[in-house]
Amino acid sequence: MRAVVETRRRRLPPKRHLTARRVRLGAELRKLREATGMKAREAAALLGADAVQISQIESGVAGVSAERVRRLAAHYACTDEALVEALVAMATDRTRGWWEEYRGVLPPVFLDTAEVEHHATFLREVVITHVPGLLQTADYARAVYAFMMPGLPEAELTPRVEHRMRRRAVIEGDDPTPYETIVHEFALRIRVADRQASQAQLLRILDQIEQEHAAVRVIPTDQDGFAGAGASMMYVGGAVPRLDTGLRDAPTGTAFIDAEPQLAQLRTLFRKVEKATLDPVASRDFIHRLTKEL
Numbered sequence: 001m002r003a004v005v006e007t008r009r010r011r012l013p014p015k016r017h018l019t020a021r022r023v024r025l026g027a028e029l030r031k032l033r034e035a036t037g038m039k040a041r042e043a044a045a046l047l048g049a050d051a052v053q054i055s056q057i058e059s060g061v062a063g064v065s066a067e068r069v070r071r072l073a074a075h076y077a078c079t080d081e082a083l084v085e086a087l088v089a090m091a092t093d094r095t096r097g098w099w100e101e102y103r104g105v106l107p108p109v110f111l112d113t114a115e116v117e118h119h120a121t122f123l124r125e126v127v128i129t130h131v132p133g134l135l136q137t138a139d140y141a142r143a144v145y146a147f148m149m150p151g152l153p154e155a156e157l158t159p160r161v162e163h164r165m166r167r168r169a170v171i172e173g174d175d176p177t178p179y180e181t182i183v184h185e186f187a188l189r190i191r192v193a194d195r196q197a198s199q200a201q202l203l204r205i206l207d208q209i210e211q212e213h214a215a216v217r218v219i220p221t222d223q224d225g226f227a228g229a230g231a232s233m234m235y236v237g238g239a240v241p242r243l244d245t246g247l248r249d250a251p252t253g254t255a256f257i258d259a260e261p262q263l264a265q266l267r268t269l270f271r272k273v274e275k276a277t278l279d280p281v282a283s284r285d286f287i288h289r290l291t292k293e294l
Contacts, residue, residue: 017103020112020256021119023060024245025090027258028083029069030058032076046075066092086239098166105159109254114163116245116256117170117177122237125181126273128219128229131188131201132181133164134171135208135216140201141165143193176213182273184219188290195294202291209284217277218286226276228269235266 033043033054040058041051047068056062064072066088073084099114117123117134125132131140141164145157152160171179188205191198208214219226234247246257246266257263278286 018060018108020116020245021090021093022063024243024256024258025064025087026058026060028087028243029064029072032073032078033058036076038076043072043075047071064091080240080242082240083242086243089239098169099163102159102163106163107253110160110163112256113247113254114167116236116247117167119239120170120177120236121239122178123170123180124235124237124270125179126228126231126233126270127181127187128184128232129187130192131205132183134168134179135181135183135205136164137197137201137204138165139193139197143197147192171208171211171214176211178213180215180217182217182219182270182277185221185286188218188287199291199294202287202294206284206287206291209280209287215280216283216287217274217280218283219273219276220278220286223276226273228273228276231269231273233266233269235263235270 033040039051040054044051044054047053053062057064069088069091070084073087078084097115097118099111099118102111123134125134130136130144133141136144138161141161142157145160146152149157170177188202205216209216232249236245236247238244242260244258244263246263248255248257248266257266277283
């Protein structure tokens with residue numbers, strides 16, 4: 001009985017809100033365990049715990065200390081020191097990001113996307129039908145949300161626009177994240193609001209292009225051999241390549257991808273789409289011409 005009580009005392013309390021980062025940490029620990037063929041109960045025994053606790057850690061429900069991450073990695077024969085330290089950083093990071101202000105106000109996927117972007121080492125994006133979210137102006141974002149969700153009350157529309165504008169911090173400021181995006185000419189030409197808003201949106205993109213950390217490539221409508229209308233995606237660089245993340249729209253919402261075979265497909269897709277683009281200088285000139293045509 002005493003052993004059971006002591007085990008319960010050692011358990012970290014379950015995390016109230018699951019986050020993409022905590023879920024990813026658990027998933028990576030599970031991958032390491034499964035690669036050894038070890039059962040959850042066997043891993044638990046190594047920590048003096050039980051299988052339930054390992055399950056909670058691997059599902060992101062419960063936290064895990066730096067010491068336990070290192071112990072588990074050692075038992076799993078993980079010799080990738082960079083990966084282990086990256087997992088330790090994920091386990092010990094107690095930063096409350098700005099996105100947490102929207103907890104209970106916006107769907108969790110909004111918060112998870114901002115969190116993943118915040119920790120990114122680089123960002124690559126392909127967008128076909130709209131201007132990429134990280135490049136949108138407030139007027140553009142408002143028009144998109146209002147059209148896609150007609151009747152949305154102002155109390156819900158405003159925080160969505162605010163959240164999107166605050167996401168832009170990752171590619172702005174003193175320490176911006178390197179950002180590459182591919183956007184289709186169609187998305188640049190369509191007026192989601194009025195002429196003035198569309199022109200301001202194009203000028204916003206041109207302003208970002210002037211920054212050394214941002215690269216925008218355009219797929220012209222007269223490009224032959226481009227069949228990637230459904231290619232929209234975001235690829236997020238992790239602290240180490242194994243912790244890269246892919247984001248794609250799915251019928252049930254945004255899907256977060258961490259399996260290496262799927263990540264490899266996204267990398268291949270990005271390279272294929274890139275072949276259909278104008279180079280960065282030609283893309284800049286193209287967008288500049290569009291501002292004059294409006």
